Amino acid sequence: MSSVLYVCVRPERSAADAEHRSFSRDLGIRDLDRLDLLHASLETVEWEQYDGFVIGGSPFNVTDADKGDEQRVVERDLERIAARAIDGKAAALFTCYGIGVVTRMLGGEVTMDHPERVQAARIRLTEAGAADALFGPNAPEMSVFTAHKESAAETPPGAVLLATNDACPVQAYRVGNRLYATQFHPEASPQDFADRMAVYRASGYFDASEYAATEKMVLASSVDGADLLSRFPSLLG
Known part of the structure; x- marks a missing residue:
């Protein structure tokens, strides 16, 4: 049993398998435990024994x-x-869809007003982000992959904004000291993201008629998300 559990919420098996490999690589955890919530609930594993998610x-x-x-x-x-991370009993990093779940849980608004198509976006770290254990070493800016239809309208109650940009005001926030939520995908390398594009080609994250050009742009990008994941294990314990 690893100290961190990768929680999958993707119905598409190929994308889920690839995402698991990406998180394992960037966390530096070779045998990263995995739970697919579309096939098994939290109750099927000893989830409260994990230090991180x-x-x-x-x-x-x-x-x-x-x-x-x-x-x-x-x-x-x-x-x-x-809730477990907010209580300080574990560390957790929620990405993309997950930031919407946490935002709503905190009483914030989730909106369709700030979508971002597939791209390597520049995000600015706030003062709090620059002082944060995960984000700080990358201050003042980072390049990250984005592809989403909804986002937090604003930083939800109880959260501290860590990163923003003009297209999507809430790119990342922290709740307490151990819960992080990002709108972007920190685990994806350029090749990872290009492979994911093939799975979601008809899902509205980019213009399918511009597939080749979009893929070329993604593969030529340089992103910093892996830096965050490499530091995540320092939050455990």
């Missing part, structure tokens, strides 16, 4: 009007992980 992305949206029971159960379990 990393939550991957998903094509789900918190703002979906036609949620099925499966998605509702997933969001309930993600909230349980977030």
Whole structure:
């Protein structure tokens, strides 16, 4: 059993497997434990024994009007992980879809007003971000991969804004000392993101007619997200 649990919320097996490998690589944890919430709930593992959690992305949206029971159960379990991190009993990093779950849980608004298509976006670290254990070494700016349809309208109650940009005001925040939420995907290398594009080609994250050009742009990008994940284990214990 590793000290960190990768929590998967992707229905697409190939994308889920690749995301697991990406987190394992960047965390420096060779045998990173994994739980696929679409196939098993938190109760199927000894989840409270883990010191840390990393939550991957998903094509789900918190703002979906036609949620099925499966998605509702997933969001309930993600909230349980977030609550444990807020209480300081574990460290957790929620990415993309996960920031929406945490934002709503905190009483914030999730909106469709700030979407970002597939790109390597520049984000600015706030003063709090520059002083943060995970983000600080990358101050004053970072380049990260984004691809999302919804986001937090503003920093939710109880959270500290760590990163922003003009396209999406809430790129990352921290709650307490051990819960982090990012709108972007820190685990994806250029090749990882290009491979993910192939899975979600018809999902509206980019213009499918511009696939080749978008893929070329992604592969030519340089991003800093792996830096955050390499420092995440320092939060454990």
